Amino acid sequence: MSSAISPLAPDHFPALPPIGGVTLRTARARYKEWDRADLTFVTLEEGTSVAGVTTQSKCPSPEVEWCRKALVLGRARALVVNAGNSNAFTGNRGREAVEAIAARVAGRLGCEPSDVFVASTGVIGVPLPVDKAEAGLDAAFTADPCGWEDAAATIMTTDTFPKAAVTSAVVDGKTVTLAGIIKGSGMIAPDMATMLGFIFTDAAATPEFLADALRDANGRSFSCITVDSDTSTSDTVLAFATGKAGNAPLEDAESDGADAFRAALADLCLQLAHLVVRDGEGATKFISIAVEGADSDSSAHRVALSIANSPLVKTAIAGEDANWGRVVMAVGKAGEPAERDKLSIRFGATQVAKNGLAVDGYDEAPVAAHLKGSEIEIGVDLGIGEGRATVWTCDLTHGYISINADYRS
Amino acid sequence: MSSAISPLAPDHFPALPPIGGVTLRTARARYKEWDRADLTFVTLEEGTSVAGVTTQSKCPSPEVEWCRKALVLGRARALVVNAGNSNAFTGNRGREAVEAIAARVAGRLGCEPSDVFVASTGVIGVPLPVDKAEAGLDAAFTADPCGWEDAAATIMTTDTFPKAAVTSAVVDGKTVTLAGIIKGSGMIAPDMATMLGFIFTDAAATPEFLADALRDANGRSFSCITVDSDTSTSDTVLAFATGKAGNAPLEDAESDGADAFRAALADLCLQLAHLVVRDGEGATKFISIAVEGADSDSSAHRVALSIANSPLVKTAIAGEDANWGRVVMAVGKAGEPAERDKLSIRFGATQVAKNGLAVDGYDEAPVAAHLKGSEIEIGVDLGIGEGRATVWTCDLTHGYISINADYRS
Numbered sequence: 001m002s003s004a005i006s007p008l009a010p011d012h013f014p015a016l017p018p019i020g021g022v023t024l025r026t027a028r029a030r031y032k033e034w035d036r037a038d039l040t041f042v043t044l045e046e047g048t049s050v051a052g053v054t055t056q057s058k059c060p061s062p063e064v065e066w067c068r069k070a071l072v073l074g075r076a077r078a079l080v081v082n083a084g085n086s087n088a089f090t091g092n093r094g095r096e097a098v099e100a101i102a103a104r105v106a107g108r109l110g111c112e113p114s115d116v117f118v119a120s121t122g123v124i125g126v127p128l129p130v131d132k133a134e135a136g137l138d139a140a141f142t143a144d145p146c147g148w149e150d151a152a153a154t155i156m157t158t159d160t161f162p163k164a165a166v167t168s169a170v171v172d173g174k175t176v177t178l179a180g181i182i183k184g185s186g187m188i189a190p191d192m193a194t195m196l197g198f199i200f201t202d203a204a205a206t207p208e209f210l211a212d213a214l215r216d217a218n219g220r221s222f223s224c225i226t227v228d229s230d231t232s233t234s235d236t237v238l239a240f241a242t243g244k245a246g247n248a249p250l251e252d253a254e255s256d257g258a259d260a261f262r263a264a265l266a267d268l269c270l271q272l273a274h275l276v277v278r279d280g281e282g283a284t285k286f287i288s289i290a291v292e293g294a295d296s297d298s299s300a301h302r303v304a305l306s307i308a309n310s311p312l313v314k315t316a317i318a319g320e321d322a323n324w325g326r327v328v329m330a331v332g333k334a335g336e337p338a339e340r341d342k343l344s345i346r347f348g349a350t351q352v353a354k355n356g357l358a359v360d361g362y363d364e365a366p367v368a369a370h371l372k373g374s375e376i377e378i379g380v381d382l383g384i385g386e387g388r389a390t391v392w393t394c395d396l397t398h399g400y401i402s403i404n405a406d407y408r409s
Numbered sequence: 410m411s412s413a414i415s416p417l418a419p420d421h422f423p424a425l426p427p428i429g430g431v432t433l434r435t436a437r438a439r440y441k442e443w444d445r446a447d448l449t450f451v452t453l454e455e456g457t458s459v460a461g462v463t464t465q466s467k468c469p470s471p472e473v474e475w476c477r478k479a480l481v482l483g484r485a486r487a488l489v490v491n492a493g494n495s496n497a498f499t500g501n502r503g504r505e506a507v508e509a510i511a512a513r514v515a516g517r518l519g520c521e522p523s524d525v526f527v528a529s530t531g532v533i534g535v536p537l538p539v540d541k542a543e544a545g546l547d548a549a550f551t552a553d554p555c556g557w558e559d560a561a562a563t564i565m566t567t568d569t570f571p572k573a574a575v576t577s578a579v580v581d582g583k584t585v586t587l588a589g590i591i592k593g594s595g596m597i598a599p600d601m602a603t604m605l606g607f608i609f610t611d612a613a614a615t616p617e618f619l620a621d622a623l624r625d626a627n628g629r630s631f632s633c634i635t636v637d638s639d640t641s642t643s644d645t646v647l648a649f650a651t652g653k654a655g656n657a658p659l660e661d662a663e664s665d666g667a668d669a670f671r672a673a674l675a676d677l678c679l680q681l682a683h684l685v686v687r688d689g690e691g692a693t694k695f696i697s698i699a700v701e702g703a704d705s706d707s708s709a710h711r712v713a714l715s716i717a718n719s720p721l722v723k724t725a726i727a728g729e730d731a732n733w734g735r736v737v738m739a740v741g742k743a744g745e746p747a748e749r750d751k752l753s754i755r756f757g758a759t760q761v762a763k764n765g766l767a768v769d770g771y772d773e774a775p776v777a778a779h780l781k782g783s784e785i786e787i788g789v790d791l792g793i794g795e796g797r798a799t800v801w802t803c804d805l806t807h808g809y810i811s812i813n814a815d816y817r818s
Binding site: 055056059060088089090094123124126143228229309310311312315316319321324326328329330331333334338339340341353356357358398401402405406 | 420465466467468469497498499500502503508532533534535549637638639657718720724725727728730733735737738739740741742743744745746747748749750752762764765767801804805806807808810811813814815
């Protein structure tokens, strides 16, 4: 296993305050042959609202199915995250493992099993061992509470650094805090890509308000990142609102502080999403791709993803090669409305092509200088409409191949 | 530039007979700083029908646009192929270069410019230099005719071996021969992926019949291969029928030998398509992906492509890793109708997962042995319908990264 920290990692783990109503604990369930905490157990005080978004995969894990059902009720008392085994594609035995975990926690806390949210990440196709999960939970029940960094590290699998972010907003005269942890995209074979994100706030909010705000934030953050175009069976983002800040509950767009809370949640999600890209497998460049002038925002999004997922674009950036022809190719293959002779492209601040051909007297020097950095910007103007979107990705390097191919399970 | 021949290359160039009515020549236009033939000039006797399929890219090269217009007329007298410059995304200057080439050949042969087909492959964004093209053509006009291997080598850019195939059919009591050459997928930055294929037959066929047969063959061959999911701006396959075999022209499904000819053309296209995969960048494994039990054939095709384009599946094969969970992932992300608990997967002849989970007593040994070979088969049964499709791809290795990233243009 590669243990080198991504060169795109932040300097340090951010300072996250405690969130009222949230208690973090970890334990060693030993889902793999390792000596590290791999079970995260979060308790949430009564009255906590929950909302979530999950993978669109047609082969979701039983955890994802469990969360989808429980989300309908909108209440949460606990979260259990298992690292080292995704429990996906395991049939009835996988479902039974999730039910056993929820039942054990519910028994301990005196709540409904549907108040317990479960997520797992790791290898596909191996049923989560119930005995290890139960022993891990029993250890977690009596463990001392821990801090955010320990929790963020415990949900990691092949990530190279723990990831968290924090924002705040003033709601109904109270300052509410939103904190989140996330894992993902530091995959090593045979583990599967899984992105799990958990957001906690002391704001009071109805499940409906929280769900709507999360859906909106997700559309502009997690849905706008890609490392390798491979969608996980287990992707899950859950947001918990404990209400301990004491604000009048956020209910709808008219609620005091609704806009501020939504903006803070969107900002938090974007920070967390960027951290996943910064830990993309083998990544050496953080790439922003902004598309404008498209037929619609959704069309711009699909064009941007076509560029972000192109192996030829990603390898060109890895090679610091100003090969803008590959961006033309990726726009052309996207299948979205586009007119070659209206297409313009920039790298960093430098226009390289305009209206269907290279700009007159194109000077590659500033583009080459931009590409030597680790923060890369590609701008595309399709020139046919008002649609716009931005997505974020990383480059494709030998590191990606080493992580995923130079290994036998 | 890497010059090692792909480990998946055939042992030798196939024996292709001359095709009546087709004369091959090559010349040095020196589109790049190299000392090799890079202009292929094919003359076709009067009465030759032509059909073609071209890229779906929204940013096609002017050559593609020229061919599309000329194909409407269905007649051909010459083909010019330039290697080293794709002439794509070059605005009016690119269009003028194509027109100049067609005009010069038409003047020489005494035909219409629309009887002259032009294709180019290489770097994007640099107008094809007209002076070099014209000097190359003048040299080609007086060059001695050459054989298939020289022609197949001259259309190469970063391919590692020349590619050709031959088939035959009995039509109207005459044996007709179909020969094809193709280039593609041995890309080295900064060149673009381009697949160019040229098929020649001495059969007599109307342009309409030829177009219909080619469309059908294309759907089961070139449209079923992928190296890296990146669609070129210049992909073109042209089929020329000179009529020199003397058969009564193939006109429709009732024509004598129509089925035999269509089958031979489909076989030829599949052989050529497989050769492109065998020269895929960095390829060490040739991978067949067969999907059955899908909602429809087109749905099966999309699921198969989702697997074939998954970097995680391709790197697992490169690593000879029996990581079938990644196939589950790729099925799940395809967005096509699928039910996790009806999904079955095999590697080679070994069933690894059935009805949503690993088979009882799964033994990895035969799968590991299969993966050590260079011809890999993945079978997926979605279990929900009658749709089926097969696609072909190669693995994703350090070679791909080296070719596309370890290079500055």
